[in-house]
Amino acid sequence: MINLNQVEKIYRTSSVETLALHNINIEVPEGSFLSIMGPSGSGKSTLLNIMGLIDAPTGGEVSIGGNNVVGMKEKEMAHLRNKTIGFVFQSFHLIPDLNVVDNVELPLIYRKMTAGERRRRALDALAKVGLSARTKHFPTQLSGGQCQRVAVARAIVGNPKIILADEPTGNLDSAMSNEIMEILLTLNKEEKVTIAIVTHNEEIADRTHRIIRLFDGSQVA
Amino acid sequence: MLKNYLKIALKGLMRHKYYTAISLFGIIVTLAVLTVSVAMMNHMSSMGESGSRLDRCMIVNRIEASFNRGNIISYPSYYILNQYVRNLKGPEAVSIFSEAHETVIYSENNRIPLKLKYTDNIFWDIVELPFLEGMSYKKEAIDRADMVAVITDRAKQQVFATKPGLGEYLETSKGTYRIIGIIPFREIKTMFLNADIYVPLTTSQGIMNNKKLWGAEQALVQAADKSQFASIKNEFQTHLDQLYKDHKDEYGLETFNCFMGNMNESIANEIHTPEIVYLIGVIGMMVLFMLLPAVNLTTINISRIMERFPEIGIRKAFGASSSTLMGQFIIENVILTLIGGLIAYLLSWNILILINDSGVVPWGYIELDTKVFFYSMIVTIFFGIFSGVLPSYRMSRLHPAEALKGVKR
Numbered sequence: 001m002i003n004l005n006q007v008e009k010i011y012r013t014s015s016v017e018t019l020a021l022h023n024i025n026i027e028v029p030e031g032s033f034l035s036i037m038g039p040s041g042s043g044k045s046t047l048l049n050i051m052g053l054i055d056a057p058t059g060g061e062v063s064i065g066g067n068n069v070v071g072m073k074e075k076e077m078a079h080l081r082n083k084t085i086g087f088v089f090q091s092f093h094l095i096p097d098l099n100v101v102d103n104v105e106l107p108l109i110y111r112k113m114t115a116g117e118r119r120r121r122a123l124d125a126l127a128k129v130g131l132s133a134r135t136k137h138f139p140t141q142l143s144g145g146q147c148q149r150v151a152v153a154r155a156i157v158g159n160p161k162i163i164l165a166d167e168p169t170g171n172l173d174s175a176m177s178n179e180i181m182e183i184l185l186t187l188n189k190e191e192k193v194t195i196a197i198v199t200h201n202e203e204i205a206d207r208t209h210r211i212i213r214l215f216d217g218s219q220v221a
Numbered sequence: 222m223l224k225n226y227l228k229i230a231l232k233g234l235m236r237h238k239y240y241t242a243i244s245l246f247g248i249i250v251t252l253a254v255l256t257v258s259v260a261m262m263n264h265m266s267s268m269g270e271s272g273s274r275l276d277r278c279m280i281v282n283r284i285e286a287s288f289n290r291g292n293i294i295s296y297p298s299y300y301i302l303n304q305y306v307r308n309l310k311g312p313e314a315v316s317i318f319s320e321a322h323e324t325v326i327y328s329e330n331n332r333i334p335l336k337l338k339y340t341d342n343i344f345w346d347i348v349e350l351p352f353l354e355g356m357s358y359k360k361e362a363i364d365r366a367d368m369v370a371v372i373t374d375r376a377k378q379q380v381f382a383t384k385p386g387l388g389e390y391l392e393t394s395k396g397t398y399r400i401i402g403i404i405p406f407r408e409i410k411t412m413f414l415n416a417d418i419y420v421p422l423t424t425s426q427g428i429m430n431n432k433k434l435w436g437a438e439q440a441l442v443q444a445a446d447k448s449q450f451a452s453i454k455n456e457f458q459t460h461l462d463q464l465y466k467d468h469k470d471e472y473g474l475e476t477f478n479c480f481m482g483n484m485n486e487s488i489a490n491e492i493h494t495p496e497i498v499y500l501i502g503v504i505g506m507m508v509l510f511m512l513l514p515a516v517n518l519t520t521i522n523i524s525r526i527m528e529r530f531p532e533i534g535i536r537k538a539f540g541a542s543s544s545t546l547m548g549q550f551i552i553e554n555v556i557l558t559l560i561g562g563l564i565a566y567l568l569s570w571n572i573l574i575l576i577n578d579s580g581v582v583p584w585g586y587i588e589l590d591t592k593v594f595f596y597s598m599i600v601t602i603f604f605g606i607f608s609g610v611l612p613s614y615r616m617s618r619l620h621p622a623e624a625l626k627g628v629k630r
Contacts, residue, residue: 054538054621075542082540093535093625097236107539109229154539 001162001194002028002051007060009046009217020046021217024060030161031192033185035205038214044198045166047214051196052164053081065161082110086155090167092147094139100150101126101135107158125153129183145176152183156193163187165197169204181207230553240525241557247518248561249568252600255510256569256589257576259596262503264587265412266484274347274443277313279450280413280487281306281440281457283480289473296320297479298436299428305460305479306440311453314443316343319428321416322437324393328380335376337395338416339425339438345371347443348414354387355402358421366423370398375406376417396424410588413439413484434468434477442481450482457481518608522554526612533616534624547613554609555602562598 009021021043028034028051036044049055050062053069062069064084069077086107087093094103104122126132129149139147148168155163165184169177181204187193197208205211213221234241269275284297302317309315321336345357358369370391377386377400391398398420409415422428428438444453457479465477480487488499526533536546566589573587616624 049622052538054534054625055623056620075544078537078540078542078545081538087538089625093531093538095532095535097232106536110540110542110545158540 001030001032001065002026002196003061003063004047004051005061005063007047007050007057007062009043009050009055010058019217021050021057021214024219026212026219028194028196030194031188032194032210033188033208034196034210034212035208036196036198036212036214037200037202037205038220042214043217044214048164048166048196048198052085052087052162053077054087078110082107082158084161086158086160086163088148088151088155088163088165088168090170092139092144092151092171094147094150094154096139098138099135100131100137100139100142103139103150104153104157106154111158121157122153125157126150128156129153143176144171145173145179148172148176148180149183152180156187160193162194162196165195167198167200169199169201177201177204227552227556229549230556233549233553234557237525237528240521240528244518244521244525244557245561245564247521248558249565251510252562252565253568253572255507255600256565257572258510259507260569260573260587260589264410266488267411268483269348269411274314274349275411275441277444277447278347279442279444279453279481279483281442281479281481282413282487284435284478285480286434286472286477287475289475293435295435296437296439298431298433299422299438300432300436301434301464301479302438302440305464306442306457309442309453309456309460311444311449311456312442313445314343314347314441316347316441316443317341317422317438318344318441319422319425320437320439322395324395324418326380326391326393333379335379335393335417336415337393337418337420339422339428340419341422344419344441347441350404350408353403353405355400357402363421363423367421368396368398368424369401369421371402371404371419372400373406373409373417374403377403379417391418393418395420398424407588411484434464434472454481518554519611522550522608522612523615526550526616530619530624533619534621534626537619537621537624543616543618546616550613550616551606551609555605558602558605558608559598562600 004024004026007021007024008019011018011020024047036047038044046055050057053062053064057070060070064080067080069080072080095106098106101119101122104125105118108118108121123132123135126135129152131146131149131153134142134146134150139150142150148171152168155165163184168184169180172180184195184197185207188195195208197204199205211221212219268278268280281302282296284293284295284301286293299317299319307315307317318340319338321338324335324337326333326335342358342360342363352371353374355371357371358367361367362369372380372386372391380386380391381389386400386403389400391400398418428436442453442457444450461477461479464479465474468474468477485500533546537543541549570589573589577587
């Protein structure tokens with residue numbers, strides 16, 4: 001589903017070059033659940049961003065569902081992201097001025113779809129994460145766990161084949177973390193969604209199919 | 222998609238009330254000043270509404286003469302207008318009238334300063350002003366120097382309040398006139414026509430007996446068609462040559478010139494600038510005037526967009542392309558400027574009502590017409606697009622990951 005071949009990422013400023021990723025080769029089969037681990041600054045989030053097409057590698061090849069994305073036009077890439085990938089971020093990244101259901105609808109705004117259909121699908125997604133009673137609330141009126149469930153609903157509303165989650169439980173207590181992991185595991189098991197998560201938590205990583213470990217931008221396991 | 226854009230744009234504007242208010246304030250003030258200025262300039266520089274007789278007129282309103290003892294720049298006298306303009310063969314009609322003179326009327330112990338203009342009867346044919354009551358004075362009244370007057374409804378209100386004015390006598394510092402007609406002040410839309418009281422030229426001994434070249438009169442020269450202006454000007458030049466010969470020795474004239482043209486040419490002539498340079502100057506000033514707030518608005522927009530980096534990152538991550546977001550921001554700006562433009566137009570309309578009612582600008586009735594509104598709307602849309610393009614372009618260069626981190630580049 002996702003193939004990374006000799007991927008490299010260098011961050012350049014006027015005076016410093018930082019090697020964030022070096023010679024990364026990963027194949028993520030369809031329907032698999034992958035976790036990425038490593039100390040802070042090892043390149044985990046950068047790797048996930050490159051897999052999700054929200055950052056560009058400096059070198060190497062990335063393909064999603066058989067489509068090589070290197071050299072792909074920005075508009076095509078946006079379309080591929082919209083259709084194929086859903087994101088969950090550690091700090092939720094909900095739009096604070098939109099209510100829960102409007103936040104969840106966000107990916108569907110960029111598809112040809114009626115407002116009624118968008119609303120129906122957003123409510124379905126919220127039902128899946130157990131938040132049907134909070135559709136009109138704003139993010140500031142929700143707990144951390146509820147915010148992350150909204151973020152998961154937003155990630156799944158467009159029925160993506162891939163979900164990428166950057167430390168989705170990083171800001172949550174263990175009970176809430178467990179709830180979010182259960183949702184992700186169910187999606188993977190029942191809907192065959194390919195999932196990659198970044199985590200520091202060994203227990204969470206142990207529940208996934210495969211663990212990739214990074215150290216100083218290189219893949220060590 | 223457009224409906225979505227509009228919805229997102231309106232939500233975006235409502236969400237960022239502070240920026241929306243500041244941007245709107247800038248747009249409203251700029252456009253209101255611009256719209257009022259355009260209306261005033263239009264009032265000063267226009268001859269008359271398109272298709273009217275005035276639109277086919279040129280004005281003769283300025284002489285420049287140099288003598289062996291010095292120079293003079295002045296309005297021409299009735300004498301030279303009557304001798305050298307009235308007898309032009311090219312025009313369909315020629316009217317001579319004076320500048321508006323200050324006069325005072327006392328009514329029930331109130332001192333009412335008004336403006337009085339001496340005109341001939343042809344003046345009324347050319348200006349085509351509608352009469353609310355009565356009629357204008359005819360050729361016979363001019364020939365007999367009848368002490369009759371046409372006044373505006375505003376002057377009638379000031380002097381007679383609710384009493385009927387027609388047939389009443391008006392004791393002015395220039396003489397006592399019987400009112401035979403009342404015209405609507407609102408219909409006096411050009412500066413050179415403006416007055417409160419209009420009386421026959423021949424009732425002023427000062428004007429009729431002045432045999433000098435200079436005075437305080439003007440002439441309207443009505444052509445059958447604007448294409449005849451050039452030939453009328455040529456004919457006028459031969460009359461001026463004759464005038465020069467006739468009066469060279471009497472005044473010790475070295476040079477003599479008398480202006481004939483439209484109001485734009487008249488203003489350009491007054492500042493000794495070719496008309497095209499004057500027009501380019503006026504347009505240039507207006508463009509500069511529009512550009513400064515547009516740059517300001519662009520800066521506000523850039524700040525607004527910087528603040529929305531995380532939102533841009535989220536939208537990009539979930540499938541919004543740069544062009545989609547650019548469209549969204551530009552539509553947001555166009556909506557903002559259209560709202561601002563509409564408020565500015567209403568504000569300008571009210572400002573002009575206040576100006577007209579207060580009488581602080583003694584030029585007649587200044588009004589916003591559809592042309593001014595149309596130009597204002599074009600300017601408004603230009604503002605919206607211009608101020609949205611640069612920030613949107615900067616935004617489009619961002620990778621979603623950078624935007625999510627709030628990195629600004």
